[in-house]
Amino acid sequence: MDGFTAADPGLHGCELYDQAELYDIAYDWDVTLELHFVLTCLEFYGRGEPMRLLEPACGTGRNLVVLGRMGLEATGYDINPATLNFARRRLQEEGLESRCRALPGSMADFHCAERFHGAFTAINSFRYLLEDHEVLSHLEATASMLEAGGVYVIDLSYAMPPRMRPRVIRWNSRRGDVSMKVAWRTREDRATARSHETCTLDVKGPQGEQCLVTHHTTRLWQAEEFLALLARTPFRLEALYDGHFQHLPDSTIPHGGMDNVYHVLVKQG
Numbered sequence: 037m038d039g040f041t042a043a044d045p046g047l048h049g050c051e052l053y054d055q056a057e058l059y060d061i062a063y064d065w066d067v068t069l070e071l072h073f074v075l076t077c078l079e080f081y082g083r084g085e086p087m088r089l090l091e092p093a094c095g096t097g098r099n100l101v102v103l104g105r106m107g108l109e110a111t112g113y114d115i116n117p118a119t120l121n122f123a124r125r126r127l128q129e130e131g132l133e134s135r136c137r138a139l140p141g142s143m144a145d146f147h148c149a150e151r152f153h154g155a156f157t158a159i160n161s162f163r164y165l166l167e168d169h170e171v172l173s174h175l176e177a178t179a180s181m182l183e184a185g186g187v188y189v190i191d192l193s194y195a196m197p198p199r200m201r202p203r204v205i206r207w208n209s210r211r212g213d214v215s216m217k218v219a220w221r222t223r224e225d226r227a228t229a230r231s232h233e234t235c236t237l238d239v240k241g242p243q244g245e246q247c248l249v250t251h252h253t254t255r256l257w258q259a260e261e262f263l264a265l266l267a268r269t270p271f272r273l274e275a276l277y278d279g280h281f282q283h284l285p286d287s288t289i290p291h292g293g294m295d296n297v298y299h300v301l302v303k304q305g
């Protein structure tokens with residue numbers, strides 16, 4: 037585990053994603069079902085079977101590798117060099133480089149010449165776009181990289197309703213002789229529309245025990261704000277699904293009490 041040894045006093049305030057292997061172990065759940073759901077959305081709401089996908093903020097490539105194994109072409113990009121290196125190594129090890137790639141880039145302005153049938157952004161990565169102009173340029177650029185009628189699925193959660201507090205999300209993970217307890221705490225600040233999040237990894241491995249604490253500032257979304265910004269982009273909101281892939285009624289106003297919500301956006305025109 038690069039840069040993370042038993043001698044470290046604890047890496048407070050560093051980037052979680054710099055510790056790509058630890059991130060990858062922490063988030064080591066099976067994404068196959070979720071990706072089947074995403075592909076079904078791309079086909080149902082788009083124009084036929086998707087063959088080429090874009091994944092903004094692809095991290096360590098856990099989605100890319102599953103898409104590649106399914107025989108699809110997938111391009112991911114990420115702002116963090118450590119996660120990108122991890123993703124590239126993984127794609128190489130699996131012999132998927134001819135179909136899948138991981139490129140450097142920011143969601144705020146990434147663009148490439150390739151055209152995709154659909155795009156997917158997982159587990160709230162979209163919330164790292166803090167400002168309206170970044171959100172707008174991201175959606176504009178993503179739309180321009182999609183074929184006509186292309187679909188963009190965004191997994192995004194919202195601010196808690198008044199009087200409900202965000203809960204601490206905890207889970208355990210293990211790979212080989214490394215095990216960890218993960219705790220993700222959130223403090224919402226409605227006044228600044230920011231969510232201040234702390235991720236704590238308590239890791240046990242061959243080199244001993246270690247605690248990695250990282251801080252994340254993400255955008256705190258309200259449904260009205262999301263819809264208002266979306267109205268200024270080439271996308272229209274076609275459907276919402278809950279975290280169990282259940283279709284939500286059209287009248288649904290999503291909020292933080294619903295956990296994550298999948299937004300199915302369709303490129304207009």
Ligand SMILES: C[S@@+](CC[C@H](N)C(=O)[O-])C[C@H]1O[C@@H](n2cnc3c(N)ncnc32)[C@H](O)[C@@H]1O
Binds near residue numbers: 063095114142143161
């Ligand atoms: C929660 S991880 C998700 C990674 C991956 N999609 C997955 O499912 O494992 C969030 C990722 O967003 C990336 N990220 C944060 N801000 C970004 C930005 N502005 N542009 C591109 N990637 C960004 C981080 O480097 C990190 O890899």
